[in-house]
Amino acid sequence: MDRFAALNTFILVAHTGGFSAAARELGLATSSVARLIDALEEKIGAPLLNRSTRKVTLTEAGRAYYEKAVKILSDLEEADNTAAARSSEPAGLLRISAPVTFTNLHIAPLLPELTRLYPRLEFDMRLSDATVNLVDESIDVAIRIGAMEQQANLIARKLSMHERYICASPTYLAQHGRPVLPEDLMKHNCLQFAYAAGRQIWHLQSGARMEEVQVSGNLSVNNSETLRQAALRSMGIALLPDWLVHADIQAGNLIRLMEKYQVNPGAMDIGIYAVYQLNRRGSSKIKAFTDALSIALLDAQSSRNKHK
Template sequence: MDRFAELKAFCLVASNGGFSAAARQLNVATSSVTRLVDALEARIGAPLLNRSTRSITLTDSGRGYFEQATQILAALDEADDAASGRDAEPTGVLRITAPVTLANRYIAPLLPQLAQKYPKLELDMRLSDAMVNMVDEAIDVAIRIGNPERQPNLIARKLAGHKRYICASPDYLAKHGTPGTPDELANHNCLLFSYGAGRASWRLRNADLATEVEVRGSISVNNAEMLRQAAVGGLGMVMLAAWLIQADLDSGRLVAVLSDYQVNPGEMDVGIYAVYPANRRGATKIQVFTDMLAVALEGSSGPEAETKPAPHW
């Protein structure tokens, strides 16, 4: 039996979570896909899928096999594109995952431009503030905030910095005062990004002092845009990234406090990254999307952000 057909059928079943969806993509009967996957498992001598009436999931062996198989299929596609000259224009599906607020703020405005410039490119976006598994979801490129863990099979391209501010609305500061030292934050209602509730610690440093302050607040939520709106509405102090609030700072809707202090010091190479499989480094559709997003993010880290070349690892 055709090993390539087995690989493709298995990867489509794994990425779509079912045999029927894979069969529709291949335009064959579901029974044909089942036979291909059964033959693959028999040849390998190990189960790759956990099958139940409700779901299809990868076994431990299947997870590793799926990761390598998708890389093999992607490499073959890229080789075909390069040989035929199709790599000059991005085509096919680009599967993207990104945080919800960042995607709404910076990726959504790019959609008309992408559609006009690259009409053969299809976007499949999975927006989530949780960490999406790139293998399980067959993701081509993940937009991540922070400092992604180094992995030998992944490339991380830094698109922008992630400078953070502590700020509040002018009305809040007029009513409650402006903190002059980090310790005074403990006396304010602090709006918290959290999966729990009630308290958190904010770390700051200036030339003479590094401090960590336990803060409390009336609102705890795991969505940055909601925190931004609460702060603009005068409900408290907030710590947010420049890419989200720079326009509010420029317009005066929010005012930065403790400007002599660095917020969350010691975070090396923290930023907004595009993460994608190492074997897809030269993929045209990944390149054009990440290039366009990098341009959109220019200046998003605030006027004081460092302007260093965006590194890869």
Template sequence: MDRFAELKAFCLVAASGGFSPAARQLGVAASSVTRLVDALEKRVGTALLNRSTRKVTLTDSGQQYYASAQAILAQLDQADDAAAARHGQAGGLLRVSAPVTFSTMFIAPLLGELARRHPRLELDLHLSDAVSNMVDDSIDVAIRIGAAQQQPNLIARRLSGHQRVICASPAYLERHGTPEAPEDLLRHNCLLFSYGVARRGWRLQSQQAGAGFTELPVRGTLTINNSEMLRRAALDGVGIAMLPDWLVRGDLAAGTLQPLLGGYQANPGEMEIGLYAMYAANRRGSQAIKAFVDLLAEHLAQPLT
């Protein structure tokens, strides 16, 4: 049996806490993953996993073996990257996670060009507005919107800036009035994006030099983890939303949404945010990562429309 397949299956089970999620990532049946891990444990002569009906955890021996197995698989990836780099080829499987709406608008149009430029590249695209765990989900590249966060062993390549707009439909504003100051938002129905963490407020900063932040514990009747659904709710007059400028630019031009509090910059958290491609530092030589990220950066260098 393929020893590297055993290592891969074992590491995915350990990272995800179960055979079924590991099987989904590998695209095989859970029974196949079980056979691979059973064969590995038989070969090394000890149990590496504690199995229960609720979760799979590492044994003491398994914890030590897991660290070594991860290092081996990382070295294998580096060897593949180095070999591909010598021939200038981008090929193999590339797992990418990215936000849903952004991917639909800006990654989907690139798929044909990516296939033409790099016919040997296999793209496994995982769309979610939740922040993925790159290790647990075996993600090679994560496209993220937010503040640049220095993380050990990760490279964050800035692809473009990112701004958000507070906006509402003319119908909503006619019924409820137009907020003239940040504090007025507290009296409105604010449509909230669910970030998967305990963050419900909005932060606004006047564009005047030296201005501080205004933290607003806004509330509303709708919380969603998808920006396109927030946009549709705002268009239907449900409430006031804070949305990416590239998503609502056409709506603002058409007048179906109206920008609010134009003298303020708005974000849920940090003000200095952007769009980033995140990948492991030891994969900086990967031709597959370079091919995908370079094409996306090339596209985003043009105005986001």
């Protein structure tokens, strides 16, 4: 039995919750996947999976084994990456997690040039506006936007500053009036990004003064492009990133409101970060990708600043 193949198969079965789903990703027959897991359990002498007609779950021993198996394969990949970084150009599969709209605007345009520069580099893009677990999802690098808490097992490289604007369409403002003070927002239909369940608080800072406003509205959505489209169609006031609405504001399709305030749903110290596991810090493929994205973001920021 190929132990590394068995470990990889076990991790995939645990992640997908079934033999059939794992088999599809591996390009194997379901029976072959089942035999690999059976052989692994026989070798270990303990059941790793609870099998049912609906879903496969980890046993108590399986959960402990899963954590160790993930680390083993992660360490092996890091060893490969380190050796490759010393002897050749970035190569292999790079698994990236990133927000949907941000990827379409800022990452997708980089991919043709990156593949031209590094023809042996492959990309597996996992697009979601939710925060993913890098280990559980086998992600090499995640792009995250907002405040970043330091974690012992992760490196967070700040790629760019990040700013959010309060904005609305001219039509909405003509119909409902223009908010001037933070408390005025409570009288308006505030379109919200679904950061979490429960009430939404916008923090507005001007100089040393910080104010909190509880906003409400008839739309909450976990995708910034959908929120932008709602604002453009005069549904209400939205809090959106500068990199998404700068062109709309320049064209007059959206009006930036309360410009003297810095506004965020949470902390004011925010940015665009590349996050990866500590044991990936020597990866040449992560460095090639994050370097290119950082340069592109800084260029875009510089261009927006010229037109403010």
